[in-house]
Amino acid sequence: MNTYEKTIKNKNIYTGKVVTLDIETVILPNDKIAEREIVRHPGAVAILPIDNSGNIYFVKQYRKAIDSELIEIPAGKLEAGEEPIECALRELQEEVGYTSNKLTYITRIFTSPGFADEKIYIFKAEDLRKSKLNKDDDEFINIYKYKVDEAFEMIKNGEITDAKTIIAMLTIFKL
Amino acid sequence: MNTYEKTIKNKNIYTGKVVTLDIETVILPNDKIAEREIVRHPGAVAILPIDNSGNIYFVKQYRKAIDSELIEIPAGKLEAGEEPIECALRELQEEVGYTSNKLTYITRIFTSPGFADEKIYIFKAEDLRKSKLNKDDDEFINIYKYKVDEAFEMIKNGEITDAKTIIAMLTIFKL
Numbered sequence: 062m063n064t065y066e067k068t069i070k071n072k073n074i075y076t077g078k079v080v081t082l083d084i085e086t087v088i089l090p091n092d093k094i095a096e097r098e099i100v101r102h103p104g105a106v107a108i109l110p111i112d113n114s115g116n117i118y119f120v121k122q123y124r125k126a127i128d129s130e131l132i133e134i135p136a137g138k139l140e141a142g143e144e145p146i147e148c149a150l151r152e153l154q155e156e157v158g159y160t161s162n163k164l165t166y167i168t169r170i171f172t173s174p175g176f177a178d179e180k181i182y183i184f185k186a187e188d189l190r191k192s193k194l195n196k197d198d199d200e201f202i203n204i205y206k207y208k209v210d211e212a213f214e215m216i217k218n219g220e221i222t223d224a225k226t227i228i229a230m231l232t233i234f235k236l
Numbered sequence: 237m238n239t240y241e242k243t244i245k246n247k248n249i250y251t252g253k254v255v256t257l258d259i260e261t262v263i264l265p266n267d268k269i270a271e272r273e274i275v276r277h278p279g280a281v282a283i284l285p286i287d288n289s290g291n292i293y294f295v296k297q298y299r300k301a302i303d304s305e306l307i308e309i310p311a312g313k314l315e316a317g318e319e320p321i322e323c324a325l326r327e328l329q330e331e332v333g334y335t336s337n338k339l340t341y342i343t344r345i346f347t348s349p350g351f352a353d354e355k356i357y358i359f360k361a362e363d364l365r366k367s368k369l370n371k372d373d374d375e376f377i378n379i380y381k382y383k384v385d386e387a388f389e390m391i392k393n394g395e396i397t398d399a400k401t402i403i404a405m406l407t408i409f410k411l
Contacts, residue, residue, distance in 0.1 A: 062376055062377070062378050063376070064296070064297045064298040064305060064376040064377065064378065065298050066298055066300055068300070074249065074250045074257070075249045075250060075257055077259070077273040078271075078273065079273045079350070079351050080257075080273050080275065080351050082249070082250055082255075082257050082275075084252070085300060087300060089374055089376065090376045091373070091374070091376075093374060095374060096253075097300040097301070098252040098253065098254045098255050099300060099301050100255065100257075100275050100301070100351075100352070102348075102351065105350070121239070122239045123239040123240050123241055124346075124349040124350065125241055125243070125260055125262060125272040125274060126272070126274050126275070126348075126349055126350070126351060126352055126353045127346055127349050127353050127355075130239060131346065131349050133349070136350075138350075168391075168394065168397075169394075169397060170397055170398070170399045170402060171299075171302055171306065171397050171398055171399060172347040172348045172399045173277075173301075173347045173348050173352060173354055173399075174299040174301055174302050174306050174308070174398060175254070175280070175299065175301070175311075175313075176254050176255050176275075176277065176301060176354075177275070177301055177348060177352065178301045178302050179348055179351075180302075198266070199264055199266070199268060199270060201237055201238070201239040201264065201265045201266075202237070202239065203237050203239065213411065216343075216407075216411065217411060219343065219344075222343075222344060222345055222346050223345070223346055223349060224345045224346060224347045224348075224399045224400070224403060225399070227345060227403050227406075227407070228399060228402050228403060228406070231402075231403070231406035231407070231410060231411065232391075232402070232406070235406060235410040235411070236388065236391065236392060236406065236410070
């Protein structure tokens, strides 16, 4: 079955610093007209940093969208023209204060394809070297270290609920 | 470190059929003022249906947000007042034409906590019974069956990139 929807009109509702909201008018495969609400996002990277003792570095920060603190692997938005690997090294330094001599691309995921175009590139960072914690003045995060088994326990018991973090853990250690 | 951001103003930019966009003005932990772009979504369920022969049912559909077809497990938005388990049974019937006599709650995930509140409840559906394909007239999807090993191969080789689908597969079969 053909599932393609051709856009016949695009209306920009809002252009923000992080997201853009567009309403696209489309022709469905049955020739009916429909509207799609599309959130555009610059894309992001997420990095699972693991040291030589098997500690994984996580960040815990308040997320306004869900009005709660969340445990995540370090991550951040791509800047204009920035390559995912550069972004990964930048965020690793800004959020946990490390550089990596062995950064491996793992996979890329679409987080919410029903309404958003966000794509996240996932990396594994090994051979970590302490660096200056070159942090963003307006970013407030706490850093935690957990062993691989502890982190899997936290996924099982629901303490870790962030999609990119679960995917990084499972893809790197279980796939 | 305290990471909480108190909202002092909420401005609604758009209220759509799927998403709502708000701009929240917040006080950061350092007392500076900042704005957060927040996409509100009703939440969703995703269901991994597996039959007694070990076939998993996937749906492939065009997603306007990413301008591409995507392979996903059946999923759908929560309707007002609907329990996740009811929604799971409804979507299983609408998208693949099955009911399940053994629906197991697996976990819930936040897909994009940096800008959206979307939460997805993941279920495993077993003991499947053919039902009427009670489909939505304006939904165009193709159904595919893959064995567990084939699906993992598709995650490894990048044919499956949808976050909820990867998490369901890995959490159900590898955790």
